[in-house]
Amino acid sequence: EVHSSDEDPENVFYKFVILHSGNDIDEANRLLHLLQNKFCIKPGIIFAEMPSGRHLLQNLNDAVNRSAWTIILLTEHFLSEAWCEFQSYASLMNALNKQHKYNSVIPLRPLNNPLPREKTPCVLQTINALEEDSPGFAKQVQKIFQESKYRQQKAIWEKERTMLQNQGHA
Template structure:
């Protein structure tokens, strides 16, 4: 009993700390009034590269290719962590990351670019808070834009309605209604999750990411 209470307290503390850090960073970065045109989602490059399994936890976030990233509203950090835990621990879809876990020291737009380019699937957490935050709405449309313009990103944006405080379908922006959403309280949720997160698709995207990263490092090294 003592161990369980200790774990719950630790998890609660982690989520609150993550939420506070995320909120403070949002407030600081939004004051900088960034130019949206400065953000790039990257370009496709043909390359063959060997696949290696997930790196050690000591590596920088930018050196890890995630199976999924969860984009979420400021007030949904705890809910995003819960969904992350379900996907990783119940369905063994790992590694995964939520946007609040992106490293500090970078602008929000930089982190968004890194999150989208360094993950195979983008999960949009559709709660009632979605319509309350322009920044989260912007994240969602940016990920959709990437899915439309980058061949390897097609069909990788996954709207998800969690069982807690879900955004009703009739209030969902029209562009998101056209995409089949994961519904946590649906009887077919587990089957749908397994159908979406295919290993072959993950490896294909990881190869593309690794190739792009290798080319970028070469460009920086030789000053191209």
């Protein structure tokens, strides 16, 4: 399932969003293309591609709520930006507060400039991270990104959107 460029981005429910440091846009793009092209997990988006001109918190809320999984890119740059830590905490809180978002936050240590485990914030150490250099990486990706889970999350998102739209017209 791929969205066309003329489709309203507000109507797209992504399989995943990659939250990343401002210094990691290239790495986030590389992983986006890896997941979409090698593993056929489409559509995905990186946080830098969220609509400009909107408040960062609105974009974060939309990114997390309009995707089945939230990938937190754990690089050395992650700790240098308070915004990255905020993104991860906000994503985790969302996953705790919404039952259907349980197990939807995925820390990912990329091949390039990974954040060492000992520097990873405690709250993220409690979640098994995807490790790109792990021999089991491909199996982990297939196990995590289940089509049935995506369809379930998308159905809930569509139902919530319809309810909000109906309330707006009432």
